[in-house]
Amino acid sequence: MTESEIVGTPAGDARITWHPAPGRARVVLAVSHGAGGGIGAQDLRALAAGLPPDGITVALVEQPWRVAGKKVAPAPKTLDAGWRGLWPALEKRGLPIVAGGRSAGARVACRTARELGARAVLALSFPLHPPGKPEKSRADELLGAGVPVLVVQGGNDPFGRPEEFPAGAYELVEVADADHGLSVPKRAALTQEEALGTVVDDVRKWIAARM
Template sequence: MKVTNVTIESVETDAGTARITWHPAKKARLVLAVSHGAGGGIEVRDLQALARVLPAHGVTVALVEQPWRVAGKKLAPAPKSLDVGWRGLWPALAKPGLPVISGGRSAGARVACRTAVELGARAVLALGFPLHPPGRPEKSRAEELLGAGVPTLVVQGGNDPFGKPEEFPDGAYELVEVPYGDHGFAVPKRAPLDQGRALAIITESVVTWAGSLG
């Protein structure tokens, strides 16, 4: 599907200037706001796939760039600063008057979980939730995920060093595995599924889940 009417909006927050790239649905019933992780921007494969696919299913996608990325910095600030930026963006995300799914990948997923109830999010989409630092399972961040307080979908690579699907605790959330995927959902060339199928698992899962939100 070819996305049209893409617009870019700058938003001032207490953490600096943020940016939203809007991919509107013709007959939107939800807004999916998704931010990037600590090591990349909105150009990553999963966020771009969601922006291409979801508008055809009644979901406007807002790709969010945190102030540190807009400012050209290479390192993400502390979690509290990320939360400040997300809070400052929220009025712009809610402006269309539709329920907003708060989402993000990696560090952005943590932000969405921490702030969901406070901001009145309809649900949370956590892409590549960093359950723990690589090789440090004792440094669990499960509390953030379990405390989201709203319907939550986790999409996790089967070989994610930040937390494989089988490492996740039981809780009131749904989890979809992208087989063989790493933290960025890249799959090895020798895997039984190719990169296109891996991305399709992500988009199809999110479309189905978003449809269940009403």
């Protein structure tokens, strides 16, 4: 059964939707959405459904701008302020926390992981650069996270294909043929359901190896 709570932050009210592990939880995976969508993203839903049975409580985080009904995400500084402000609510569970997010949410998690004490970072569809502008790299955010990082990247993500990522102290798993939303075309070797199942399995194994 899910639980929802509103958390006040310097950037406004955020919302956490908890998907608790049915037994004894060993870790919290807190994941936020990107700049163009919410916690209804298919990969976030798949993680929330698939990980709790393995003792991983999943917290889906809606940033204040989404809770307020705005359509455009604010500047990175404001996104970070919202994430920092809701962190104490995550800590109340008394469990190690893996910070995560998709796209812009992944950047937030990387930028703040060390200072907030996150045990690791899950970066879904990390936006390495704006589409068509590889010279505007955000690799420094990924490489500077200061904690173990798992990147889950679509093979055809215009924000950065797996082969574009620099060498560094992180792990990367590719979702073959997938785009930025981790959607796969009908011609792909895996169905959409199978692709999302693979993502959940990879994240499960990665967290299990560290917690």
